[in-house]
Amino acid sequence: MEFSRLAVPAVYLLIAFLGYPSQILFLYLEPAPLTRNELILSNVLLVLIFITYTRSVYVDPGTIPRARGEETEALKEQGISSEDGKDGKDGKKGGAGQRTKWCRKCDAVKPPRAHHCKECKRCIPKMDHHCPWTANCVSHTTFPHFLRFLFYTTLGLSLLGYFLYIRLATLWSQRDLPSYLGPSMFHVGHLFLTTLVNSITLFALGILFVRNVWCLAVNTTTIEGWEIERHRTLVRRARHFGGWLDAPDGTRVRIKRQEFPYDVGIWRNVVQGMGSANPLTWLNPLAATPPLSTGLTFPTNDFEDASSSWPPPDPDRSFVRQPTSTDPETTGFIYDSTTLSPQETLAAFRARQHADVVRRRKPFVQRVSDASRAAGGGGGVGGSLYARGAVQSLSDDEEEEVGDGDESEDEEVKGRGKEEVDGEEAWRNSEGERLLDFGVDEEVEFYDEPDDDEDVPLSELLDRRRGERGY
Known part of the structure; x- marks a missing residue:
């Protein structure tokens, strides 16, 4: 049986185990059973925990509208044009990060901050992560319920910890008394198990x-x-090469520091994340779920140019397109008509194989080491120092930050399987996490960089053109 099917019942059992048997246990432990007010408070918190957890599990995390008309209406409510994500009638609502992307699996437009979940099998608006303990995505619609669940659970567990501490302190103060004057072994075991x-x-x-x-x-x-x-990693790498990095197809990509566009101030951030400006609603376990229409576009802080997008360009996420040619003699490889010798055929095959680096790129440190050796740096100390310098910033003010991240990247490679080091898709952050660990479908997400209209299906482009012309 899958873990996701057992996780939710296990959490319900855990809540019940910590909530109800402990109230019975306190009847047999010094200094006294729980008072009436303590019982009321404990059970109210239990009800709040059950309600918020249930909503975190069963509230729909949202679905991106597939129909063009539905999406257009939802975006119009936000005052943003769905054609290019630029400013609409609301002025500052559209900005950096609003460029349209296309999901190849959903065959639909992917709004800003949306990601394709490998568990839910669809794009989720403002996806935070797929939580295995709720078997649901934490998203624009479920985040308020999830945060309320964490809040009330933290309160309830803290209150229970306080009650347990009083009983443990009393038991310790009476440790010199005869055992028959204290609680039974069953009650002592239950007490320590509950505490643990x-x-x-x-x-x-x-x-x-x-x-x-x-995060809120x-x-x-x-x-x-x-x-x-x-992004910070790419900026540090690019600084060593004059602000440029190479894409898989050999093209050079300009890398510059870009501010996160969606931080619009603490108050506005909280209001947006909780779906209400009323602080009482933030604590209401029965509060309404934020409407999907508010999760398709988001206000930005305008620190960056309106044409920029989030996440910033990543050379390793650039899809390699095969060059096309109109010359009939070079449009394809026909083995029957080739005049190559067997050795030349093998050499040509290996050259094509070497050029196919979309899915099988070496980690950055190895690529720089190879480049340094090819440039005459050698594989010795000089080449090693060159590779190390490529992943570290030359400025002293960021030395500590670099040490927490990329400095250990080449060390992490040694302990991974081959399938995880063939490409930059397996890049991990300083905590050892990759997008796959958050429930994101990396196969879809990695090559979703917006590139004008080249990745958008022709039928979609025709629909947009008809909409512009009014027919």
Whole structure:
């Protein structure tokens, strides 16, 4: 049986185990059973935890409208043109990061901040990550319920931890008394088991709650945090090569530092993430789910040019297109008519194989090492220092930041399987995470860089042109 089918029932059992048997346990432990007010508070928190968790599991994370008309109407509500993502009647609503992308699996437009989930099998608006413990995506529509669940769970576990601490302190103060005057072995075992499970759960969910509050305040998702770190890595690499990096097909891509566009101030960030400007609604477990229409476009801070997009250009995410030719003699390779010798045929095959580097690129450190050796740097100390310098910034103010990220990238490669180091798709951040760990379908996401209209199907382009002309 899949883990996702067991995760949700397991969480319900965990909540029930920590919530109800402990109330019975306290009847047999000193200094006294829970008071009436303590019982009311404990059970109210339990109900809130159950409600918010259930909504986190069963609320639809959202679906990107496939029909052109539906998408246009939803975008018009935000005051943004769906044709190019530029400013509409609302002025500053459209900006950096609003360029349209296309999802090849959904065969539909992918709005900003949307990602294709490999578990849900569709694009999710403002996808944060796919949570295995809720078997659902944390997205624009489910994030408020998920954050409320973390909040009430942290409160409930903290309250239970306080009750347990009082009983443990009393038990320790009476450790010199005869055992028959204290609780039974069953009650002592239950007490220590509950304390252990509660402490581990509180530690994990407490950290997760703090992290999500921080993401809410700065208006970033878990996936966008990964993208921000990736962008900083590319900027550090490009600094060593004069601001340019090579794409898989050999073209050079200009890399410049770009600010995250969706941080529009703490208050506006919180209002946008929670779907309401009323602080009481933020705590309401029965609050309405944010409408899907508000998750298709987002206001930006206008720090960057309106033509820029998020995430910034990544050379390793550039899809390699095969060059086309009108010469009939070079349009294809026909083995019957070739005049190459067997040795020349093998050499030509290896050359074509070497050129096919879309899916099988070496990690950055190895590529730089190879380049340094080809340039005469050798494979010794000089070549090693050259490769190290390529992944580190030459400025002293970022030395510590580089050491936490790319400095260990070549070391991580040694411990991975071959399938994980063949290409930059397997790039990991400083915590060892890749997009796949957040539930993102990397096969779809990695080569989704917007490139004008070249990746958009012809039928879609015709629909857009008809819409522009009014027929």
